Every structure is written in structure tokens, then in C-alpha cells.
Amino acid sequence: GIQVEQSPPDLILQEGANSTLRCNFSDSVNNLQWFHQNPWGQLINLFYIPSGTKQNGRLSATTVATERYSLLYISSSQTTDSGVYFCAVGDFQGAQKLVFGQGTRLTINP
Amino acid sequence: DAGVTQSPTHLIKTRGQQVTLRCSPISGHKSVSWYQQVLGQGPQFIFQYYEKEERGRGNFPDRFSARQFPNYSSELNVNALLLGDSALYLCASSLRRWSYNEQFFGPGTRLTVL
Numbered sequence: 001g002i003q004v005e006q007s008p009p010d011l012i013l014q015e016g017a018n019s020t021l022r023c024n025f026s027d028s029v030n031n032l033q034w035f036h037q038n039p040w041g042q043l044i045n046l047f048y049i050p051s052g053t054k055q056n057g058r059l060s061a062t063t064v065a066t067e068r069y070s071l072l073y074i075s076s077s078q079t080t081d082s083g084v085y086f087c088a089v090g091d092f093q094g095a096q097k098l099v100f101g102q103g104t105r106l107t108i109n110p
Numbered sequence: 111d112a113g114v115t116q117s118p119t120h121l122i123k124t125r126g127q128q129v130t131l132r133c134s135p136i137s138g139h140k141s142v143s144w145y146q147q148v149l150g151q152g153p154q155f156i157f158q159y160y161e162k163e164e165r166g167r168g169n170f171p172d173r174f175s176a177r178q179f180p181n182y183s184s185e186l187n188v189n190a191l192l193l194g195d196s197a198l199y200l201c202a203s204s205l206r207r208w209s210y211n212e213q214f215f216g217p218g219t220r221l222t223v224l
Contacts (some may be wrong), residue, residue: 004152030210041147041198043215050210086152090209095166097143098202098213100152 002027002091006101013077014109021072021104023087031090032063033098034072036083043086046072050090077108112137114203114216122222123191131186131219135203141165142184143213144176145200153200159184160207188221196223 003026013019023032034046047054047061049070054061058078063070074081084105088098115134123129135142141160145153155168159178178184182203188195198218204211 030208031212033212035215040217041200041220042217043153043200045212045214048212088152088213092209095155095168096158096207096209097155097166097168098145098153098209099155102152 001093002029002089002099004087004089004099004101006085006087006104008104009102010105010107012107012109015077015079017077017108019074019077019106021074021085021087021106023070023072023089023101025068025070025087025089027068029065029068029089030092031088031098032065032070033088034061034070035086035088036081037086037103038083046085074106077106079108079110082106082108114201114214116199116201116216116219118219119217120220120222122224124224125191125193127191127223128187128189129191129221131188131199131201131221132183133186133201133203133216134183135201136214139203139205139214140182141204141207141211142178142182143202143204144184144186145202145215146170147198147200147218148194148196156186158207165207191223193223196221 035043158166
């Protein structure tokens with residue numbers, strides 16, 4: 001099945017810094033979503049981005065489907081950005097499901 | 111509009127017991143999927159239901175079962191609980207059954223098996 005790798009696994013930054021999270025996937029996909037998991041476990045939708053570039057405030061994302069990677073950019077980090085960020089891709093072979101990476105744990109220190 | 115809702119929030123069971131988790135999708139969404147997330151890992155796909163039929167199943171034993179009701183809500187049942195079933199169980203809803211549809215997740219049910 002399709003494999004999803006996220007890097008780095010952990011990232012510690014000071015408030016105000018910028019960060020880039022990467023997601024590599026092993027096969028063609030028809031969906032790519034970025035999520036932020038809050039401390040209570042809920043997955044918050046950040047971007048639905050199977051290809052192209054999107055921006056939402058301080059966050060932006062780019063997916064280059066032909067090269068099988070996606071990047072999530074966070075600018076001017078705030079302590080509330082802390083948490084785990086997941087990339088998930090749509091696997092359209094067999095069960096119609098999302099396949100998740102292992103996540104990047106982001107810690108923003110004041 | 112209400113998002114995906116799940117109940118209960120937390121649950122504590124002992125080995126060998128059975129548990130039922132509930133999920134209500136976003137209004138208008140017809141597909142419900144269940145995922146299991148153990149500590150330190152990404153969520154793993156368990157089931158997809160669409161129009162009350164099972165449309166996909168992940169690599170989980172037969173102790174796991176689910177169903178979808180005419181109002182598109184869903185229940186996940188786990189029998190003969192094992193310690194390893196302790197996890198966060200997430201429900202996701204989407205408009206249609208296809209994986210290219212954006213999925214939206216509920217707050218989860220945290221299951222602890224003692």
C-alpha cells in the first residue's frame with residue numbers, strides 16, 4: 001500500500017520563528033490533507049490540497065503531486081501552533097481511505 | 111452547522127468486555143469512516159460505510175464490527191477487548207464514498223482497556 005513519511009518527527013522553535021514541515025508519499029494520490037491535532041485529540045482540518053498552493057493566514061501549503069511531496073509552512077509561530085501535524089493522503093486502490101504519516105510534533109516556546 | 115459528533119468522550123473497560131462507540135456525521139454527509147489511533151502514531155483506517163453498506167475494511171480482526179443507520183450515523187463495536195485496543199477512536203465523515211472527498215473528523219472517543 002501507499003506509504004507516507006513526514007519530517008522532521010520533532011521540531012522545537014521559539015515564538016516568532018518560521019517552520020517547514022514535509023510530507024513524502026510513495027504513489028499517486030487523489031487527496032492530500034493536512035491536519036493539526038489539538039491536545040484533546042481532535043484533528044483540525046488545515047488544508048485540502050491534492051495539488052497546487054493554498055494560503056490561510058500564517059499557514060500555507062504546497063503539493064507537488066508529480067514529485068510526490070507536500071510542504072506545510074507556518075510563519076511567525078505562536079505558542080498555540082504547538083501540537084502534532086499530520087499529513088494524510090487518499091488511497092484510491094481498494095478501500096477508499098486516508099493513509100496518515102507518523103506526524104510532526106511541533107513545540108513553540110515563548 | 112454542527113461538525114462530526116462522537117460519544118462517549120471517554121470510556122474505561124476491562125479485558126474481555128464489549129464496547130459500542132457512536133458517531134454522527136456532518137449533515138448531508140453520507141460516508142462515515144472509523145480510524146484507530148494508538149499513542150504516538152498516526153490514525154489507522156478500520157472501516158468505511160456509505161449508504162448503510164460496508165465499503166472498505168482495514169487490517170483489523172473480526173472482533174471489530176460496525177454499522178450505519180438510515181440517518182447516516184454509525185456505531186463501532188469491539189468485542190472481547192484486549193489491552194492493545196486502548197486507543198483514540200476517530201470518526202470521519204465525507205460527502206461521498208471516494209477517497210478524494212475531503213474528510214472531517216470528530217473529537218474522538220478515548221478507550222482505555224484495563
